Amino acid sequence: MLKTLLSNDTPRSKILTIVVLVIFLGLALAPFLFPGVRSLDTAARIAIFIVLAASYDLLLGYTGVVSFAHTMFFGMGAYGVGLASLHMGRGFHSIIIGSLAGAALAAAFAFLIALFSLRVRAIFFAMITLAVASAVAVLVSQLSWLTGGEDGFTFKIPRELGPANRMGEFLGVKINGKLLNYYLIFTCSLLLFLLMLRVVNSPFGRVLQAIRENDFRAEAIGYRVVWYRTVATCLSAATAALAGSLFALWLRYVGPDTTLSFTIMLDLLLMVVIGGMGTIWGAAVGATLLVLAQTYLQDLMGSAATATEFLPLLSRLLDPDRWLLWLGVLFILSVYFFPTGIVGRLRGSK
Amino acid sequence: MTSIAPDHKPTFASVPIAERLANALPVLLIPILVVLGFLAIGNPSSWLTLTVSGLAMGMMIFVMASGLTLVFGLMDVINFGHGAFISVGAFVGISVLFGLAEWAGAPSLTLNLIAIFLAVLAAMAVTGLLGWAFERVIVKPVYGAHLKQILVTVGGLIVIEQMIHVIWGPEEIFLTRPEMLKGAITFWGAALEKYRLLAVAIGLALFIAMRLVFRRTKIGLIVRAGVENGEMVEALGYRLRIVFVGVFIAGSALAGLGGVMWGLYEEVITAGMGEEMMILVFIVVIIGGLGSVEGAFIGALLVGLLQNYIAFLEPKLALISNIGLMTAILMWRPQGMMPVVKAK
């Protein structure tokens, strides 16, 4: 039963199984284990970014294609929900319609980009996605009448999911709409994650891996490489958009910084590479690690910078704003020395 | 020895006119665009101003893009970190210019140009050196693996960009152009900014110099041959790897030059400017045909001109005009305008 749910792609390593179980239980019981606004927020982010990283891994790890437009798709889902809720009134119908529209738009965009670039060379894809994503980001910040520009906009989600919806107490934790919202997001994320697991373990996913290993041979055997890559791109984009919808639902806000920024794109690359490319489990581990690090490690950097104030250069290197510097170094090192990531390591050593 | 091919009449495989026209078409696109721009704008003086500023912009993008496309052509290496050299070049060059404030501020064109020349020299030296280190540390271990190349060079870009923040601080830096390059001259009623004319002159001189090197020197021949068939160049006794490192260094130095030029053009520099420019650079390299210097030159001029014309005609569309241009050209020629013939 459980194996079927996981599409027979079990973690295949004792330590990894424990890690995954800890993540799962941690997220499932987060409101009870780690009470507090900040930790619940962190838990929701982890759940959403696991889906986002998993959908990115479908592209990067399973298809061997680098995209820089994944946050654009993420943003499409987020803006879909935001705009629908703003213009169609608060309610579940707006959220559903906004999510579906966002996902459809993302898939259509992905299809067009894939059509132009994958046909020629996979390397075009990386450059073209970068160009398109940045153009869209600029466009979003310019069309302020529609998108709220740089500031973005807040919107109202259904009353049932708001903190004002009090439903009593359980195990000393207040049960309210916010908690309900968390579990809605958790459940959707879990379903999307299982869906990704199913996709990569389907015959379709096997073909993708064959293409990644040797696209000439795959083509020679008779698989239409471009078609498979295009479908994977669309699927990945639509899933990213759905993750974006969940993120908007959680934040009750959309803006370029939370959805479209290049920084998020880098975080995403890092999650997948550090977790382990080509394993959906790796995306889960990578996303969890990175969100946790980002939330709590930056504080640490702040205090380290203050502690080293007498060494100006070191202090500047440790400034929390230089977070990306260390990510970059970590990123290069992991590509060189741990190309299979944490999951690859754990599975390798059993 | 007598000729041993008496019965073999040499014939030249003649090139059909249609094919020759197709080869020349990308070059013709520039005058076509300029004329279309004239027709759409209507006003000759605005048109002239826009054309000069479009050419200036195009030349600067070309300077930044040339190294990238050659590096790709020679070794199939795609360097997403190329933008870092643009930023570093700008910061080094502008810092030197600040140091030479007296010369840059003097009302003497000679002193101004010397100041710029020294700034450019410093920028190119630093970015060239940085390029050499980048090639050794970041690029060399990932030859032949595109996926890793993209990932690792993006990592390199982030690290260098962040180091700029560490060294020069997190804020953007505003600057003014040297004294004699401020303002514009009037020509047939059109205001032409002096600095843009200088940028056009530098870009054009560079392009001509590059062409001469490619056509007239043995190194140039090796590079051109290496782009087409590196293996055969090695089999003739040339160490392509050394040539490649040389091209990488030169390309990085050119990116640094482009950074200084762009900084003086915008009169503000930020650590992220290279990353932003890379988007235009990639568009130019793609529409030109990966690996083709001539293609990049034409592509850069097209991007520069179109963006300036559209910004005047329909400002909102300027943002996506480049994407539109790229789409149109890829529909016409999926490999770009002047794709490089690869032997393998």
Next chain:
Amino acid sequence: MSDQASDAILKLQNVHTDIAQYHILHGVDLAVERGAVTMLLGRNGVGKTTTLRTIMGLWTAHTGTIHFDTDNITETPTPARARAGIGFVPEDMGIFTDLTVEENMTLAAASGPLSPQRRDWIFSAFPPLKTFWNSEAGNLSGGQKQMLSIARAMAEERKLYLIDEPTKGLAPAIVSTMAAALKELKNQGASILMVEQNFAVAKAIGDYAAVMDDGKIVWSGTMQELATNAALQEQLMGLSMEAAT
């Protein structure tokens, strides 16, 4: 064949080469005599081209040794092998189509400008190259490209020429030009290792022959011995050679 190695310019011993995960050469032993033409024969796909590319260093032998003249060049990079005096004419000709004929020749003379005597010698062997000296090599016909490819190998004094199927896909008239030029090269005392599918050409030019099958040399001896023994040809190379004769 081991005792004939006394004056071999090139000697391969137990050379194994892999391409990606495929094991192509399974222990090639081959000696190429100085000042003679050795023909490398065999059916398609037995490893002839791979052998030449391994000698040139374009593939790496993971086992075995390659001696050129007196040096062990097994680990030597390709450019150094070229500089040591090996001229290479690859199967796909390796012409730089963007460059003119002249530029192709300029590059081929790696250690200095092409001497006028050599240029005239090449022109007399391949007159079309003179006609199209300043044309882009990409516009040449297939036969002319092949001439240029061989001419490039002749641009400098070489100790050894590696020539991969110089008559492949050429019209009969051009094949005879090519054969005449190769004979001329041979008369100058060049050492040549050549892959050839056209048995008539091989017979006309070759002094020695080595036959490959399944990544190994299965027979070697004089060309004459092979040419006069139909049963041996049949046994070694099957019907494909018979048809080409």
